[in-house]
Amino acid sequence: MARKYIDCREFPSDINCTVALCADSDNELLEAAVAHAVSAHKHSDSPELRAQLKSMFHDGTPPLGAPAAA
Template sequence: MDTTQLGLAKGKWVVANCGRFPSEKNCRLVIMAPAEQRADLVEAAATHAVASHGHENTPELRRELGEFLETIEI
């Protein structure tokens, strides 16, 4: 992937890739944030999981999402 097309700052990024979760909707949403904004990413991913996948908005959901995030270096 040529990330320069996205104009992203170099450094560590955290990625939530919904396509890695089996779902009936075949959702392929990807959300990214700089590593220092990990909390914002968990928040956005939780919002998506609740709105689109019917999860309950609980601390448990956020904990699971936190474990699911991948860290990449660009």
């Protein structure tokens, strides 16, 4: 299975979050991303949040430098 990642640096936030997460499975990455979104960004865990986060997954690993904001 290919490595995937999600990177908060792509989305400006009031806390200027610089967290990037990566994993070898979609499920593992999704669970980590949901936990981060709930604890750090105060989102509520919902099917909508999970679908939104999953749509933000990228193949590979996060870049070392900050990516361009979305």
